[in-house]
Amino acid sequence: MEFKNSEPKYSGLAIIFHWLTALGIFICFPLGLYMADLKLSPTKLQLISYHKWLGVTIFGVLVLRMIWRAFNKAPALPSNTPKWQIGAAHATHLFLYVLMIAIPVSGWLMSSAKGFTTVYLGMFPLPDLIGKDKELGDTLRNLHQQLNYALLILVVLHIAAAIKHQFFDRDGLIGRMIPTFRK
Ligand code: HEM
Numbered sequence: 001m002e003f004k005n006s007e008p009k010y011s012g013l014a015i016i017f018h019w020l021t022a023l024g025i026f027i028c029f030p031l032g033l034y035m036a037d038l039k040l041s042p043t044k045l046q047l048i049s050y051h052k053w054l055g056v057t058i059f060g061v062l063v064l065r066m067i068w069r070a071f072n073k074a075p076a077l078p079s080n081t082p083k084w085q086i087g088a089a090h091a092t093h094l095f096l097y098v099l100m101i102a103i104p105v106s107g108w109l110m111s112s113a114k115g116f117t118t119v120y121l122g123m124f125p126l127p128d129l130i131g132k133d134k135e136l137g138d139t140l141r142n143l144h145q146q147l148n149y150a151l152l153i154l155v156v157l158h159i160a161a162a163i164k165h166q167f168f169d170r171d172g173l174i175g176r177m178i179p180t181f182r183k
Contacts, residue, residue, distance in 0.1 A: 015177055096158065099150055
């Protein structure tokens, strides 16, 4: 089944939220991997700051996105979509939201536990969420890392599903998030 212009699609705001979050994650994730392996140096500290600012920005956009989402339903999938695919899509989207919240929060908690206050854009100190505790800081670092690997798996699944719809099912679903793909 193909989507026509009159059929349900995401609003402009939903599309902006989606691509802002995706862009932020596509930068923050590799930056995190790269900086985590560097030896301690002024460059590493500067990159960690950029990573934190971007991560906090993603978190802010996500809070707005979730508020918007609470009042707006996602457009329905094509009526002939098998039930298991609808369930899989909903579960993936739910877990993506959970991880996109848990990752920045775990990063913020980690920074607090390690005793490094996050100063947003170098100007606005954010409150430390917990007291200094080195052991807990190390645990939270592991958690931050594992959550990111889980996110990677889900994003790969999410993109694979979009490719399947576009090139195998040819149902035009991708045009709901990328307007230039609309017929
Ligand atoms: C969606 C947002 C975020 C993504 C995708 C992300 C991703 C990552 C990744 C992939 C790593 C490397 C993990 C490793 O291999 O050890 C990392 C490390 C790190 N992240 Fe994030 N992060 C995000 C948000 C945040 C936030 C909001 C903060 C703090 C306010 C933060 C603080 C850190 C720190 C300090 C490290 C370095 C740990 C170390 O080297 O000791 N992250 N992040």
